[in-house]
Amino acid sequence: MKYRFKMEKGEEIKFIGHLDLLVAFQRVLKRADIPIDYSKGFNPHQLVSFASPLGLGLTSKAEYGDFQLKEDLDAEEVRERMNKNMPDGLYISKLVKLKEGVKNTMTSLERADYEIYFPDYITPDDIKENLDAFLNQKEIVVMKKTKKSTKEADIREDIFSAEDISHDGKAVMKIYVSSGSTRNLKCDTFAEAFCKFINKPFEKYKFNYCRTQMYMKNENGDYVSLISGVEL
Amino acid sequence: MYKKIPDEILLQVEKPARYVGREVNMVKKDLSEIDIRFAFCFPDVYEVGMSHLGLEILYFFLNRRNDTYCERVFAPWVDMEEKMRENNIPLFALETGDSIKKFDFVGFTLQYEMSYTNVLNMLDLAGISLFRKDRKEDDPIIICGGSCAYNPEPLADFVDVFYLGEGEVLYDDMLELYKKFKKEGRTKQEYLEALLDFDGLYMPQFYDAEYNEDGTIKSFTPNHPKARKVIKKVIVNDMDKVFFPEKQLVPFIEVVHDRVTLELFRGCIRGCRFCQAGFVYRPVREKRACTLLENTKKLMESTGHEEISLTSLSTSDFTGFEELACGLIDEYKEKQVNISLPSLRIDNFSLDLMQKVQEVRKSSLTFAAEAGTQRLRDVINKNLTEENILNGCKLAFDGGWEKVKLYFMLGLPTETEEDLKGIAHLSEKIVEKYFEIPKEKRPRPVAVNASASCFVPKPFTPFQWDAQDTYETFGEKALIVKNEIKRKQVRFTYHNTMMSSMEGVLARGDRKLSAMLYRAWELGCRFDGWTDLFDFNKWKQAFDDTGLSIAFYANRERSYDEILPWDHISVGVNKSFLINEREKALRSETTPNCRQKCSGCGAASFGGGICHEVQI
Numbered sequence: 001m002k003y004r005f006k007m008e009k010g011e012e013i014k015f016i017g018h019l020d021l022l023v024a025f026q027r028v029l030k031r032a033d034i035p036i037d038y039s040k041g042f043n044p045h046q047l048v049s050f051a052s053p054l055g056l057g058l059t060s061k062a063e064y065g066d067f068q069l070k071e072d073l074d075a076e077e078v079r080e081r082m083n084k085n086m087p088d089g090l091y092i093s094k095l096v097k098l099k100e101g102v103k104n105t106m107t108s109l110e111r112a113d114y115e116i117y118f119p120d121y122i123t124p125d126d127i128k129e130n131l132d133a134f135l136n137q138k139e140i141v142v143m144k145k146t147k148k149s150t151k152e153a154d155i156r157e158d159i160f161s162a163e164d165i166s167h168d169g170k171a172v173m174k175i176y177v178s179s180g181s182t183r184n185l186k187c188d189t190f191a192e193a194f195c196k197f198i199n200k201p202f203e204k205y206k207f208n209y210c211r212t213q214m215y216m217k218n219e220n221g222d223y224v225s226l227i228s229g230v231e232l
Numbered sequence: 233m234y235k236k237i238p239d240e241i242l243l244q245v246e247k248p249a250r251y252v253g254r255e256v257n258m259v260k261k262d263l264s265e266i267d268i269r270f271a272f273c274f275p276d277v278y279e280v281g282m283s284h285l286g287l288e289i290l291y292f293f294l295n296r297r298n299d300t301y302c303e304r305v306f307a308p309w310v311d312m313e314e315k316m317r318e319n320n321i322p323l324f325a326l327e328t329g330d331s332i333k334k335f336d337f338v339g340f341t342l343q344y345e346m347s348y349t350n351v352l353n354m355l356d357l358a359g360i361s362l363f364r365k366d367r368k369e370d371d372p373i374i375i376c377g378g379s380c381a382y383n384p385e386p387l388a389d390f391v392d393v394f395y396l397g398e399g400e401v402l403y404d405d406m407l408e409l410y411k412k413f414k415k416e417g418r419t420k421q422e423y424l425e426a427l428l429d430f431d432g433l434y435m436p437q438f439y440d441a442e443y444n445e446d447g448t449i450k451s452f453t454p455n456h457p458k459a460r461k462v463i464k465k466v467i468v469n470d471m472d473k474v475f476f477p478e479k480q481l482v483p484f485i486e487v488v489h490d491r492v493t494l495e496l497f498r499g500c501i502r503g504c505r506f507c508q509a510g511f512v513y514r515p516v517r518e519k520r521a522c523t524l525l526e527n528t529k530k531l532m533e534s535t536g537h538e539e540i541s542l543t544s545l546s547t548s549d550f551t552g553f554e555e556l557a558c559g560l561i562d563e564y565k566e567k568q569v570n571i572s573l574p575s576l577r578i579d580n581f582s583l584d585l586m587q588k589v590q591e592v593r594k595s596s597l598t599f600a601a602e603a604g605t606q607r608l609r610d611v612i613n614k615n616l617t618e619e620n621i622l623n624g625c626k627l628a629f630d631g632g633w634e635k636v637k638l639y640f641m642l643g644l645p646t647e648t649e650e651d652l653k654g655i656a657h658l659s660e661k662i663v664e665k666y667f668e669i670p671k672e673k674r675p676r677p678v679a680v681n682a683s684a685s686c687f688v689p690k691p692f693t694p695f696q697w698d699a700q701d702t703y704e705t706f707g708e709k710a711l712i713v714k715n716e717i718k719r720k721q722v723r724f725t726y727h728n729t730m731m732s733s734m735e736g737v738l739a740r741g742d743r744k745l746s747a748m749l750y751r752a753w754e755l756g757c758r759f760d761g762w763t764d765l766f767d768f769n770k771w772k773q774a775f776d777d778t779g780l781s782i783a784f785y786a787n788r789e790r791s792y793d794e795i796l797p798w799d800h801i802s803v804g805v806n807k808s809f810l811i812n813e814r815e816k817a818l819r820s821e822t823t824p825n826c827r828q829k830c831s832g833c834g835a836a837s838f839g840g841g842i843c844h845e846v847q848i
């Protein structure tokens with residue numbers, strides 16, 4: 001039986017990178033004594049996959065992934081047993097059995113939302129006064145790093161929208177951007193482009209981000225969360 | 233509340249998970265209910281320290297007490313150290329993030345000599361004065377244990393208490409006493425004096441050393457009426473009943489050994505004459521296989537690990553080995569759990585078992601031959617013949633292995649050129665053994681990796697009086713071996729010769745070395761066990777600046793009547809036994825192992841273990 005989960009990743013565990021998180025997740029399944037299925041072959045591994053790696057230092061309200069069990073267990077029971085064995089900062093908020101023929105989260109993913117928490121040298125006013133103008137640009141050219149080189153890329157098309165959600169005197173922005181294997185915009189690339197636009201330095205270690213949602217397209221072409229409409 | 237290191241810093245260092253704690257099974261306590269705060273410091277980087285079973289045991293042992301909170305501290309890697317110094321962040325404990333400067337105890341485990349500068353560096357990062365004489369009443373008590381504590385003298389000026397022996401024995405009494413003294417408002421000095429009542433604890437301040445003109449020790453005498461002339465280590469007699477944690481910490485990042493670790497027994501029956509562990513951990517005390525199987529079950533459930541490792545000095549000497557191994561295989565074979573069997577000796581190598589284990593996942597084969605000829609193996613009492621080794625390899629090759637690792641040592645006492653060339657010859661004979669099996673049964677090319685360490689004479693071994701080779705000689709010897717290897721299937725590597733030389737100095741050093749260590753630290757030495765960071769020139773300068781000589785400590789043969797810096801410490805093995813063993817070594821005579829015949833080393837005085845088992 002295949003399952004899809006939605007998981008939160010909090011402050012306590014945000015410095016654990018993607019591969020280490022996968023191992024930690026597998027150990028949760030072991031401790032919870034959940035009959036996870038293994039791949040066949042010389043080096044069997046647990047059948048667990050995540051939608052998209054989350055960068056080191058980021059938190060998330062909505063990480064998604066799939067796993068396969070040897071048995072057909074009640075989803076709520078699996079969720080409870082897993083949560084009891086979770087390290088601090090990880091929490092499965094939703095778990096469903098998957099319908100036949102649903103593509104895995106990694107290939108389904110098309111869009112993601114993030115919140116950007118700006119450092120103190122960027123004020124709520126900086127955002128209020130500049131966000132519309134930033135979004136109204138025809139093109140937004142940034143330097144994108146690939147493995148081999150750094151080249152110019154236009155990210156305007158990857159930005160669906162962005163909102164000013166500053167509060168308590170802190171500059172905060174919510175962004176809606178493309179995500180996945182075909183088009184992908186990293187939230188820090190967005191933040192850097194915005195800083196450049198308002199002529200402020202981009203001190204990258206002072207920024208915080210939280211991924212708040214991930215979407216796929218349903219049969220009507222609408223963006224829905226990775227866990228909606230997939231339940232058996 | 234947990235005080236975090238600023239994100240901005242963690243984002244700029246390699247592997248920030250080293251500094252945030254919060255691992256599964258980490259102990260959390262309410263500080264308002266705690267009387268004693270204990271910092272367990274491992275003087276190396278997180279991944280190394282978190283692979284140390286002693287840390288796991290003591291961590292859960294101390295934390296089982298409601299009045300004590302034991303927290304972990306590791307040496308920050310150089311990038312983090314730089315950030316900490318830049319931002320005035322003192323050394324902190326992982327559990328709470330609190331600075332350890334105000335803890336009651338700061339304990340270090342001394343596992344290898346090359347970590348000594350890290351001990352000093354960690355004290356400095358914590359804001360604690362390095363030298364004992366400079367510390368005040370409200371500074372923590374600095375306590376050191378571990379295998380290197382058996383020769384504590386090089387660290388004598390820095391440390392308050394050396395704990396000689398196994399942690400389970402004294403800590404409860406020591407902490408009770410501490411609590412009582414703290415409540416009564418008595419001083420740290422009064423507490424340290426009260427500790428003189430305990431055997432197994434050595435407080436260097438209560439002893440004075442005088443030296444002869446040649447630098448050797450003239451006298452070493454207690455300066456306090458209660459101070460013992462000889463301090464004897466303390467051990468657990470019944471290993472089957474002693475506390476063993478049902479949990480182990482589960483690190484988030486890959487550490488050196490990512491697995492459940494089972495301790496089968498303490499001590500070793502073998503008595504290899506170069507091996508300090510083989511003498512200082514005597515006598516052999518075993519756990520029962522059924523106890524170990526129970527321990528395993530709980531540990532697997534609480535960690536979710538996928539590998540179990542059996543650790544002890546010579547795993548296959550465990551009397552319950554078959555019962556344990558079969559029990560583990562029965563229980564875990566279906567559960568994708570790998571069983572790793574280090575320290576298997578090839579003379580009772582079980583092909584059947586290895587094949588059973590291999591079905592789960594492939595592991596590698598390692599043989600510790602130690603020396604290249606039978607004569608030299610007899611000198612070191614490594615009761616292992618060339619025939620044993622070759623037969624073991626033949627069995628392994630038939631069973632489908634094709635990679636063999638061999639461990640050797642350069643510079644063993646009485647070594648000749650023939651012994652060195654023997655390393656090459658033995659390695660090549662193993663390759664030839666592989667070609668004896670039919671061609672269709674060897675799909676992959678054979679690979680023999682021979683690696684050599686440089687022999688370091690250690691205290692409490694029969695070779696404690698011997699001169700160590702200089703690093704130049706080690707280099708020349710390595711070349712002799714290298715040039716003798718003709719087959720391309722044999723790869724030969726050897727350990728950093730200069731590092732081995734420094735290890736030789738510190739292993740048998742006296743208290744004069746405290747000044748040298750301080751100078752080395754001042755010059756920037758740290759992480760000296762890491763080849764990339766070890767800087768021999770700084771060490772040489774530290775010696776020059778303090779007027780001491782490397783050769784005096786490392787390359788000088790001692791006479792039997794010289795007062796050795798560790799003579800006031802007893803591990804239970806008599807000096808007369810060690811002298812006899814050395815004489816036998818020089819005659820290439822071997823000594824039977826403890827299970828074959830008791831050789832009367834002195835360890836029977838502890839009243840437990842193999843010395844008192846009924847001989848069958």
